[in-house]
Amino acid sequence: MKHKPTTPVVLYWHRTDLRLHDSPALTTALSLKPSVFIPIWTWDPHYVYHARVGPNRWRFLLDSQKDLSKSYTTLNPKQKLWVVREGPMTVLPKLWKAWGITHLVFEQDTDAYARDRDEGVMKLAEKEGIEVIVKVGRTLFDPDMLVRNNQGKPVVSMSQVEKAGDKINGGRPDRPIDAPGSVPDPWNEERMDLSGVEFGGVEVEGDLNAAYRVEEDRQYSRIMGPKGDFGIPTLEEIGIGEDQVEGPHRGGESVALKILAGYIEDEEYIGTFEKPNTSPAAFEPQSTTLLSPHLHFGSLSVRKFFWDVQDVFSKRKKEKKQNAPIPTNLPGQLLFREMYFAAQAALGYKFQRTYGNKMVRFIDWHLQSKTPEELEKEGPTAQPYHVDSPEAEEWFQRWREGRTGFPWIDALMRQLKQEGWIHHLGRHSVACFLTRGGCYVSWERGAEVFEEWLIDHEMASNIGNWMWLSCTAFYNQYYRCYSPISFGKKWDPQGDFVRKYCPELAKFDKKYIFEPWKAPIADQRKWGCRISGDGSVESKEKMQEQGEEQTYPKPMFDFDERRTFCMDAMKNAYSIGLHGDDREVLNGTWRKAFGIDEEPSKKKQKAK
DNA sequence: CAAAGCGTTGAAACG
DNA sequence: CCGTTTCAACGCTTT
Numbered sequence: 280m281k282h283k284p285t286t287p288v289v290l291y292w293h294r295t296d297l298r299l300h301d302s303p304a305l306t307t308a309l310s311l312k313p314s315v316f317i318p319i320w321t322w323d324p325h326y327v328y329h330a331r332v333g334p335n336r337w338r339f340l341l342d343s344q345k346d347l348s349k350s351y352t353t354l355n356p357k358q359k360l361w362v363v364r365e366g367p368m369t370v371l372p373k374l375w376k377a378w379g380i381t382h383l384v385f386e387q388d389t390d391a392y393a394r395d396r397d398e399g400v401m402k403l404a405e406k407e408g409i410e411v412i413v414k415v416g417r418t419l420f421d422p423d424m425l426v427r428n429n430q431g432k433p434v435v436s437m438s439q440v441e442k443a444g445d446k447i448n449g450g451r452p453d454r455p456i457d458a459p460g461s462v463p464d465p466w467n468e469e470r471m472d473l474s475g476v477e478f479g480g481v482e483v484e485g486d487l488n489a490a491y492r493v494e495e496d497r498q499y500s501r502i503m504g505p506k507g508d509f510g511i512p513t514l515e516e517i518g519i520g521e522d523q524v525e526g527p528h529r530g531g532e533s534v535a536l537k538i539l540a541g542y543i544e545d546e547e548y549i550g551t552f553e554k555p556n557t558s559p560a561a562f563e564p565q566s567t568t569l570l571s572p573h574l575h576f577g578s579l580s581v582r583k584f585f586w587d588v589q590d591v592f593s594k595r596k597k598e599k600k601q602n603a604p605i606p607t608n609l610p611g612q613l614l615f616r617e618m619y620f621a622a623q624a625a626l627g628y629k630f631q632r633t634y635g636n637k638m639v640r641f642i643d644w645h646l647q648s649k650t651p652e653e654l655e656k657e658g659p660t661a662q663p664y665h666v667d668s669p670e671a672e673e674w675f676q677r678w679r680e681g682r683t684g685f686p687w688i689d690a691l692m693r694q695l696k697q698e699g700w701i702h703h704l705g706r707h708s709v710a711c712f713l714t715r716g717g718c719y720v721s722w723e724r725g726a727e728v729f730e731e732w733l734i735d736h737e738m739a740s741n742i743g744n745w746m747w748l749s750c751t752a753f754y755n756q757y758y759r760c761y762s763p764i765s766f767g768k769k770w771d772p773q774g775d776f777v778r779k780y781c782p783e784l785a786k787f788d789k790k791y792i793f794e795p796w797k798a799p800i801a802d803q804r805k806w807g808c809r810i811s812g813d814g815s816v817e818s819k820e821k822m823q824e825q826g827e828e829q830t831y832p833k834p835m836f837d838f839d840e841r842r843t844f845c846m847d848a849m850k851n852a853y854s855i856g857l858h859g860d861d862r863e864v865l866n867g868t869w870r871k872a873f874g875i876d877e878e879p880s881k882k883k884q885k886a887k
Numbered sequence: 888c889a890a891a892g893c894g895t896t897g898a899a900a901c902g
Numbered sequence: 903c904c905g906t907t908t909c910a911a912c913g914c915t916t917t
Contacts, residue, residue, distance in 0.1 A: 436893075436915075555917030607916045615916080704917060755891045756915075850890065 286314035290374060292367075292385040293320050293360065294393070294577075296416060297343040298532040299350050301455035301580035304414040308384035309459050316463040317378060317471075318351060320344060320360055321367040322512060324481040325392065327498060331487050331731035334523040335699030336572075337514060339530035339734045343576045344511045346531030350458075357464045361471075361509040363502050368399055369479045370502060375409055377476055378466060383409050386416045386577070389620055390738040391628040419452040419581055419617055420444055422624035433622035433630075433638055435753055437606045440618045455583040471509075473502050485659030492518030526698035528569060528734055535573035539584060542568055549591040550600060553607040559691075559704035560771035562779060567702060568609075571735035574616070585613055618753075619743035629859075631742055632723060633751070636859035640751040642852040643873045644714070644721035645671030650867070664724060673813075674718040677835055678709070679728050681780075682814025684834035686793055687767030688712050690780035697780075699734035704770070708761045710748035715849050716760040717841050722749035750849065757849040760842055767793045783808045783829045796833050 291308045299305065308316070326332070348360035363370050374380065383404055388397055397413070404411045415421045420443075425434055428443035444450045465471055481499045486492075496518040497505050504510045514521060542548060557566035573579035588609045592602045605611040623630045626638065633639050634650055645668045654661055666672045677683050681692035691705040701709075706729070712718065713725045722745040729745070730736050746752035771777060774792030778785045784795055786806035791798040796810045803809050807829055812818030814832030822830045855872050863869040 438894075438915095553916080557917090559917095605916090611916070707917070750891090754915080755893095758890045759917095761917095846890080853891070 287311045287381045288315040288379050289313035289317070289382045289384060290371075290378070290380045291316065291318040292371075292383060293318055293347070294385060294388055295575065296386040296577035297347045297530075298535075298578050298580060299347070299354075299458035300532065300536070301416070301458075301583045302386065302577075303416045303453075303456065304384055304386040304412070305459065306456050307412055307414055308382070309462065311382060311384075313382070313463050315378070315466055316358075317374075317380075317465045318358070318360055318462075319374070320362045321370055322362055322364045322498065323396075324366055324483075324499065325396075327517075328481075328483055328486045328488065331727060333488075333696075333699065333732045334491055334514070334519050335526040335528070335732070336734045336736065337517055337519060338524045338526075339528065339572055339699070340576060341511055341514065342530030342534070343532070343578045346533055346578070348511060350532065351462060354459065354462050355464065358462055359509070360511065361465070362504060362511055363473075363509065364499050364504055364512075365479050365481065365502055367396060368403070371400055372403055372407060373473075373476050373479075373502070375404070375407055377473055378470070380409055382412065384412045384414075387413050387421075389417055389422060390623065391631065394627070416580070416582075417577065418620050419585055419613060420447050422617070422620040425617060425621035426625045429621070431625070433625035434618050435622070435638070437611070437614065437618070440614050440621070441605070443621070444614070444617065452582050452585055454586055455580055474507065476502055478502050491523060493520045493523070494518045526700070526734065528572065528698065528700055530572065530576060530578060530734075532573075532578040535570065535579035538568065538570060538573075539579060539587060543587045543591060546591050546595060549588055549609065550595045550602045552609050553603045554612060554703060555607055557702070557704075558770050559702035559708070560767075560776035561702070562694075562776060565700075565702060569700060571737075572700070572733075575735050575737045581613060581616070585610060616737075616740060619737075619739040622743060623739040631738065633721075633859040633864070635865065638752050639746055639859045640755075640853070641857035641859055641861065641864050641869060642715075642721075642749070642751060642849065643869070643875065644719060646675060646720050646724050648721065648723045650865075663727070664721065671718060671720055674835055675713070675720050675724055677813065677832075678713050678718060678720075678725075680814075682832050683712075683763075684796070684810075684814065684832040685712070685763040685838070686774075686777045686781050686784055686795060686831075687763045687771070690777045693780045695729075695732050699732055706744065707748055708763065708766055710745060711761040712763055714745075714749035715757050715845050717763075717836075717838065717845065719841075719845050719848060722746065722751060725749075755853075757853070758846060760846070762842075763838060764793045781831065783831045795831055 289308050289311055291305060296302055296304065344360055351358040351360060363374065388394060401411050424447055425443045428446040429439055434440050434443055441450065478501050494515060497516045498512055501507060505516060514524065570579055570584065574581055595602055602608065606614060622638065626636060629636045632648060633641060634648065646664045646666065648664050678692065681689040681696065683689055688709055691701050691709050695701045710725055713720050714722050726741055726745040729741050743753065747754045750757040774789045777792050784792060787795055787798065809822060809827045809830045810833055811822055811830050812832055819830050857863055857869055857872065863872055
């Protein structure tokens with residue numbers, strides 16, 4: 280039998296659980312009565328260079344880390360969040376050795392990369408004789424358990440989630456746990472110092488976020504950080520200029536708890552909240568809670584959110600007040616999250632893409648992802664998709680940059696880029712527009728843009744929602760299509776939302792605000808903005824030479840024409856009925872099934 | 888104007 | 903006659 284030290288030296292590994300309240304893993308770690316307790320964050324180069332992360336999310340993460348670190352220091356002046364700069368697989372064994380660690384504790388993570396990483400770490404720890412404790416705390420239910428309760432299949436509907444959830448504690452997640460009132464000391468300064476430990480270096484090749492680095496990247500030089508103090512990275516170290524971070528949304532557990540408490544106080548809001556009735560055009564304040572980024576970084580516990588809302592529901596029920604029903608109410612929103620986590624858990628890496636994914640319908644989109652084999656051949660700097668149509672590529676770029684010429688779409692995309700958040704229904708609008716209701720571009724392109732810009736980016740929810748909106752999984756009523764004109768008018772009848780994010784249209788009458796190209800040229804002149812060109816820098820400059828100060832692009836296509844095209848194409852693709860794991864998709868012969876594998880000359884003949 | 892698909896239900900068929 | 907299986911019809915899909 281192995282000798283167990285009586286005084287545990289506990290390494291607590293924070294990842295997407297940047298909080299002290301309701302953390303089963305942290306509570307367990309402290310219940311070991313550690314003689315030494317070291318809460319760390321590993322600044323993982325995988326996330327830094329190989330996940331798409333825009334400036335707003337970087338700041339949100341740094342906010343969250345700073346807030347947590349401060350909370351630790353408040354509990355114990357010797358404590359903070361100790362940030363180490365290196366990949367976990369190489370740096371953790373160094374820490375175990377240098378600090379004489381006996382226990383490693385962390386919260387179960389959810390996406391495929393994180394689960395692989397954790398499995399690797401656990402194997403290493405076992406070899407080194409470190410005891411590892413993992414607790415579920417990121418979701419209401421253990422996603423693996425939801426899958427097991429659904430006959431091992433990914434859950435694809437709300438009723439399946441409820442049924443599978445009912446088998447766990449009768450559908451009632453555990454109540455939240457209080458934050459600790461104290462934390463033990465780390466080692467003394469001398470023993471904490473890792474100056475003598477060799478820095479392993481990092482692989483920077485294929486940096487997906489290189490475009491944001493306007494300053495020198497100084498994140499990695501030593502394990503203890505450039506200042507040697509285990510400090511939280513700064514935006515300057517990451518190479519991001521302050522002026523790139525425009526959004527108003529800030530991170531941190533104390534911010535999250537304050538926001539939640541504010542909503543909980545408003546019992547009418549909590550009790551009557553129905554997502555479909557909240558406006559995607561509302562800003563300052565927005566119509567939903569905006570707690571999603573806090574759920575992502577774990578600065579808010581989902582169980583705390585769930586039970587605080589349930590308690591308001593119970594109170595209202597006693598008072599004989601109606602509560603909004605599942606799935607449109609707040610708990611329902613959290614259950615959708617569970618559905619996506621469980622689908623991800625069931626499929627692993629395959630969940631993230633079409634290729635090899637049995638749950639996702641195959642559609643002959645433009646800008647299809649390259650296969651893993653193609654990407655392997657082309658190396659880490661490869662373009663991730665095929666440009667099968669220069670026109671579709673142009674549409675995709677214009678969508679991304681908010682210059683489609685449809686003000687509703689452009690306002691949303693600009694809000695997304697500037698602030699890192701848009702309302703759920705706004706996401707529906709732009710996602711439908713890019714895929715089945717406009718551009719007919721692969722949902723995987725859209726998911727990559729959302730991954731980059733959303734401060735609340737969560738792999739499972741992002742991928743799941745893109746499948747939903749593109750009608751490739753979870754949802755299939757492709758004939759229900761969002762119109763960028765009438766849907767905008769419905770939610771923003773005065774056009775205020777459009778005017779805020781497309782300020783060049785600020786003076787346009789509401790009659791034309793969603794279709795500015797229909798405004799007479801005299802009015803366009805009067806309102807100080809000509810509808811012309813494609814919104815690119817070149818096209819704007821050209822107009823300026825002609826004396827037009829401001830321009831807004833013409834619509835990049837006729838929407839009704841595109842809607843008809845897309846619906847016919849979706850109907851065709853549905854009737855062909857391929858899925859991501861079908862042979863034709865894996866070996867590229869799907870083109871034949873769709874009749875687009877022929878030589879161009881043959882195709883022309885056929886068209887006649 | 889209709890397009891899809893899942894789960895439920897209840898009647899009919901079956902053994 | 904009864905219990906079981908099958909299948910078509912129907913209602914519901916967060917927006």
